[in-house]
Amino acid sequence: SHGWGYEPTNGPDTWAADFPLANGPRQSPINIIPKEAHYDPSLKALKIRYDPSNTKGILNNGHSFQVDFVDDTDSSSQQTSTVPHPVILYYTTLTGGPISGVYRLKQFHFHWGGSDNRGSEHTLNGIKFPCELHLVHWNTKYPSFGEAAEKPDGLAVVGVFLKIGAANPRLQKVLDALDAIKTKGKQTTFANFDPKTLLPGSLDYWTYEGSLTTPPLLESVTWIVLKEPISISPAQMAKFRSLLFTGDGEAPCYMVDNYRPPQPLKGRLVRASFK
Ligand SMILES: NS(=O)(=O)c1ccc(C(=O)NCc2cccc(F)c2F)cc1
Numbered sequence: 001s002h003g004w005g006y007e008p009t010n011g012p013d014t015w016a017a018d019f020p021l022a023n024g025p026r027q028s029p030i031n032i033i034p035k036e037a038h039y040d041p042s043l044k045a046l047k048i049r050y051d052p053s054n055t056k057g058i059l060n061n062g063h064s065f066q067v068d069f070v071d072d073t074d075s076s077s078q079q080t081s082t083v084p085h086p087v088i089l090y091y092t093t094l095t096g097g098p099i100s101g102v103y104r105l106k107q108f109h110f111h112w113g114g115s116d117n118r119g120s121e122h123t124l125n126g127i128k129f130p131c132e133l134h135l136v137h138w139n140t141k142y143p144s145f146g147e148a149a150e151k152p153d154g155l156a157v158v159g160v161f162l163k164i165g166a167a168n169p170r171l172q173k174v175l176d177a178l179d180a181i182k183t184k185g186k187q188t189t190f191a192n193f194d195p196k197t198l199l200p201g202s203l204d205y206w207t208y209e210g211s212l213t214t215p216p217l218l219e220s221v222t223w224i225v226l227k228e229p230i231s232i233s234p235a236q237m238a239k240f241r242s243l244l245f246t247g248d249g250e251a252p253c254y255m256v257d258n259y260r261p262p263q264p265l266k267g268r269l270v271r272a273s274f275k
């Protein structure tokens, strides 16, 4: 168990040894207590603009799976040696809400439990949801995601709770790709997926200053957690739980309980965009 993970030997309680930020002043996730959130009428509505051409692929990274988007302008990503591609005119961007400027979508991924009573990272009044979606964006005032990840206003992650209910048709395309990425390091193509289809009807949100919820736990994330959950069925949850943390040829370990528990608020304010 060399690298960090979610097992007893390398899980969240061991991360501080290699990543001292684990005990920092603005760590994520947190428990959100709606009654203690402050309604802020100056908070703007979230605006998400999606360009269908820039889904790149889907990857099992050994901690979760992620759908990657084209988020860089360097020619290598858009030009092939023989046939030049049309330059991507715009990206999937997040504006408004608590952030200023334009943040670009890099990837989305999920965290989930081994059973329906756990799995989310943020909790509501101490309640865990079975799953949580994270849409990861970076501030385009910085040259790249890696640079932005080092800045206090560098990243913005939209969190969406998933609750057990009817099968969610909007997840189906993602679920159908999971067979091809069962083990760590596997990736496959994934095109023209509109991440906006994963969002609930209401974009009401809570927001607070926090961090990445996995190492390196960088304190560069403006969190935007939506109030309204989306649904996922037990069968769809089972599909998530069929992925493996482990790579080909390793003793298989199911990818479940890949969530960090809530961290101390340390005096931070949680603002609400709604009454
Ligand atoms: N669960 S979450 O939404 O909080 C989260 C989002 C992104 C990352 C990530 O990109 N890690 C790799 C990483 C980290 C720092 C700098 C990088 F360039 C980089 F790729 C980790 C956690």
Ligand SMILES: [Zn+2]
Residues within 6 Å of the ligand: 109, 110, 111, 134, 213
């Ligand atoms: Zn996450």
